[in-house]
Amino acid sequence: MKREEKEKQVAWLREELQEAKALFLTNYQGLSVSEMNSLRSELRSKGIKFKVLKNTLTRRAYQDTEISAVGPDLAGPRAAAWTNTEDAVPAMAKVLFDFAKTHQNLQLVRGVLKGKLVQPSEIETLSKLPSREELVGRLLGQMMAPVSSFVNVLAAVPRSFLNVLKAIEEQKASSS
Structure with missing residues (x-):
């Protein structure tokens, strides 16, 4: 060279x-x-x-x-x-x-x-x-966990209410 x-x-x-x-x-x-x-x-x-x-x-x-x-x-x-x-x-x-x-x-x-x-x-x-993308994904998952839990708690009240109404409806339908 x-x-x-x-x-x-x-x-x-x-x-x-x-x-x-x-x-x-x-x-x-x-x-x-x-x-x-x-x-x-x-x-x-x-x-x-x-x-x-x-x-x-x-x-x-x-x-x-x-x-x-x-x-x-x-x-x-x-x-x-x-x-x-x-x-x-x-x-x-x-x-x-x-x-x-x-x-x-x-x-x-x-x-x-x-x-x-x-x-x-x-x-x-x-x-x-882990790769940077995987770490970012884990971090976002951790950040979103409280929000999704809060949404599930808020949605539980109307869902429970609807389940009670459905049970009452089924009970009245079966008794008639």
């Missing part, structure tokens, strides 16, 4: 890493091309970037970013998944963790979330978090 190409790649990667909210490093050694492609497409569908890193270029790119905390982990074959939105972090963790469960050659090394190091066990915990 020529020097100009390397400089372009470092500039692109620096820009990406400065905007990244989270980055998880993986060891991908032993995965087939088709397995890597399926992982990439699954991550891409969720708005997550995944790239095999050239360690020397990456070290230059992450300087002065929150991602620099993973510096010591950039040794050997490494690939990184990162996202620019906080909403996609649990989805990224879930995809990587689930893929690592079914493909033993993919190993989660470590990550960075908001400038803090994240261990593989913490990535597993992140993968079990």
Whole structure:
């Protein structure tokens, strides 16, 4: 690779890493091309970037970013998944963790979330978090529960009254 190409790649990667909210490093050694492609497409569908890193270029790119905390982990074959939105972090963790469960050659090394190091066990915990949409749905359900209970209480009085009237009507019909 020529020097100009390397400089372009470092500039692109620096820009990406400065905007990244989270980055998880993986060891991908032993995965087939088709397995890597399926992982990439699954991550891409969720708005997550995944790239095999050239360690020397990456070290230059992450300087002065929150991602620099993973510096010591950039040794050997490494690939990184990162996202620019906080909403996609649990989805990224879930995809990587689930893929690592079914493909033993993919190993989660470590990550960075908001400038803090994240261990593989913490990535597993992140993968079990519900999505933002599910959390919003749960919150709305909790907020609507008192209102719906109040409506049911208010509706109970006329309903009970109608049931009493219906019973009186049936009693008069049966006695005639």
